[in-house]
Amino acid sequence: MARYIVKRVSYALLTLFLVSTITFWLMYLVPGGPFLSEKAKSEATMAALEEKYGLDQPKIVQYKNYLVNLLHGDLGVSTKQRGRSVNDIIADGFPVSAKIGGTAILVAILIGIPLGSIAALNRGKWIDHLIIVLSTTGIAIPSFIVATLLMYVFSVQNNLLPTYWRGDFKSMILPVISLAFYPSAYIARLIRSSILDVLGQDYMTTARAKGLSQFVRLFKHALRNAILPVVTYLGPAIAGILAGSFVVEKILTIPGLGGAFISSITSRDYPLIMGTAVFFATLLIVLNVIVDIAYKIIDPRIKLN
Template identity: 40%
Template sequence: MVKYILKRLGLLLLTLFLIVTLTFFMMQVMPGTPFSNPKLTPDQLEILKHAYGLDKPLWQQYFIYVGHMFTGNFGTSFIYTNQPVITMIAQRLPVSMQLGTQALILGTVLGALMGKASARRKNGLLDGIFGFLSVLGISVPSFVIGTLILLYLGFNLNLFPISGWGTFSQTIMPTIALSFAPMAVVTRFVRSEMIESLSSDYILLARAKGLSEKEVVNKHALRNSLIPMLTLIGPMAAGLLTGSVLIEKIFSIPGIGAQFVDSIPAKDFPVIMATTIVYAVILMVFILVTDILTAIVDPRVRL
């Protein structure tokens, strides 16, 4: 197990190196420059480029960047007036992570419960309602759901603060909005896993033991249908924890998602690089963690 984890961590570093390299060079392919203000004179542009080291040959820039990276220096933003990128991420990432975690927990717990209920009464009324909800959750974009929640729960009913970040009550509406998609995905996944599990031989045997329907579901079917869900949650968690642009914009949340998207057209190279690295690390760590968790809960999987 330890050997396996070390091997995976080694692979993770290798992948990260490839991502850094590829992203670095691909950014250069994008048209335009970071300094697109038309008022800048050519001399001023030269000064700016020199100040940020952009006048050096590309390969030199790359080695300088990688060298700095190892010392924990991710540069300063081109756009946000020389803020160190690391500070920006340190401020914004926790916000996105909190929101993402809340949405992930709400979405998967609700989704698992709804999926379980749907599977137990396949083609029944609840199954129909939950099926409809999950189709909505998957097909309706989050900004529509976010806006509707904002309008009804926030504005009309005045239940929660409309926007901003700081208190728990401010996190509730964005959490609900962000949890719709994972809830929908998990509902459908758990439903189909559970239906498959319920028609398996070991469930028939569990019934033949005289167990009640509830015991059959909770002791045998649920565990077997939740294990494959882990593989689904890993990448989903990485996506949620790294922020959602739309939800962050709608609810005016100072998360990392909006910043990442803004940085790309602005060609804010240090921000693009750093957020890509953060995103990649989170994704890879989550996949590793789910693999380890799967091995722990599923006796058939040995690392």
């Protein structure tokens, strides 16, 4: 296990280096700059701004400074949100995204696993067909469409829920449903196909021959093996949702990390773009390692090499 963790950490550091390098150079391949979208400035003002943020130096020097600062945990200073560091912006936005995203993932698991199990146990029946239709619909409709429809029905038409973030329970309902809609449908499809595969195994036939109840066969024997594909999916899914569904947060005016990332792209806030990209890559890598370890816990037969 220790050797595996050391190897994964080494791969993680290499991946982060590649992500930061590619993101840095892609920023400078795009024509324009972070100050060109604002009102016209004098050459002296532009030179002063570039000197302040180190943009007057050669690109290779900027790249070296960026890597050195990154090693010290310094993601730089925002060029648009004056006086605020990227670290502070992420520290302010991520807890909001994590609160909504964590709730959405929990809702998706609590809905997706039972629905998939019910569909598998009633294969070919009307409830199986209904769940398949619902899950296919959930996979096909993007989360931002769900958010727009929910906002129109429950906020604009009926004034039942707020269309903006207030930090209370009611303002969490729309974003949580919007973010949980797709993963719950996808988890239901994964669980259904996995359980159908597991039900045909010899040990399930033995369990049935022993007279074990359907509940015990499902939750003690079938679900433990059928859950592995869901665990694989949850790693990147949790990272994506926790980092903030960019468009959903923008639609529902949630002050999370997703909205900050969208704003940084439209305003060409280079340090914030690179900082959020590195943060998301780190989150994704860490969660993938946790998923691999969870594999070993769920199924001891799996060896981590």
